[in-house]
Amino acid sequence: MSLVSDRMDPEQALELILSSLDEAKAEDILSIDLRGKSSLADFMIITSGRSHRHVGAVSDRLLKDLKDNGFGNAHVEGLPNCDWVLIDTGDHIIHIFRPEVREFYNIEKMWAADTQDDI
Structure with missing residues (x-):
């Protein structure tokens, strides 16, 4: 089940998220x-935030923008600690890290391995 608004395709939604x-x-x-x-x-x-507080603020802003644009309530994990917040809209998975946590897990290396020419 996708939470994407009926009026917005995944690429338009990506632009909103970015x-x-x-x-x-x-x-x-x-x-x-x-x-x-x-x-x-x-x-x-x-993406990264500079601190716990910044990760929380970026996450809150994104969740508000998604809701205001017809996405409803996206699935969210990690918001209480704000080390790594995951927001799942169905068609988009957004990871918001503190820099140290992002460097430790380095998930972009795993997922971008096949797409290096596209980045």
Whole structure:
């Protein structure tokens, strides 16, 4: 089941997500196109916040923007600790990390391995 609004296709929604992250001053934003590579989602977005508080603020801003644009309530994990917040809209999986946590898990290396030419 996708939470994407009826009026917005996954690529338009990606633009909304990227814009929201940029406006919240998220850092090192990376978008990975998973279409045809995984049934998990169409896009994975990985970004960082400077601190626990910044990760929380970026997450809150994105959740508000998603809700205001017809996405309803996306599935969220990790918000209480704000080390690594995962937001799942169905077609998009967004990971918001503190820099140290992002470096430790390095998930973009695993998911971007097949798409290095596209990045």
